[in-house]
Amino acid sequence: GAVVSQHPSRVICKSGTSVKIECRSLDFQATTMFWYRQFPKQSLMLMATSNEGSKATYEQGVEKDKFLINHASLTLSTLTVTSAHPEDSSFYICSARGTESYEQYFGPGTRLTVT
């Protein structure tokens, strides 16, 4: 149980375009989802926390207009990187938390490359 998927697993886009990453909880209802960013050989940094049906809470230094987060249902959250630039290239990981436990379950990650 407690499986979280991400789609796509890898994406390459051109500079200036937007790309959407999906995070789904497959077998539980995720009231809260988290988005992390991981640069090569570095740790995970929390970008934002989203609760179903409300606006996401962004960490300091994360541009909310650039990284749009939508958590419209209890099983799906999306992260849209708008007007992507090469410096946005990174590994994006989501996690989800249900109602029965405080534990976060992590997705497999999405590797974004902006050319």
Added chain:
Amino acid sequence: AQSVTQLDSHVSVSEGTPVLLRCNYSSSYSPSLFWYVQHPNKGLQLLLKYTSAATLVKGINGFEAEFKKSETSFHLTKPSAHMSDAAEYFCVVSPHEGGGYNKLIFGAGTRLAVHP
């Protein structure tokens, strides 16, 4: 403020020998502490967690960790390394305000290499 320091960026051991990955934390509250493992191009897997119960925590795949409040440490150990243990390991802390945990703060990670 909460923070976590993983004292070694790389650890290399021979197969069959013990593993020690060191972690120190800083927290204003009684924290929850976790160890996650990340294999290449895969998601994070929870190895074990401490949430104010027994100080010696046993996890999956033979790993265990001991919470030592006096030393603010939560080192990860395994008696005998296996080739499949080669991966990146993250020590994670979360404040325990109000009884639950929300924000996870990750250490920089320790890359474990296991040699034949």
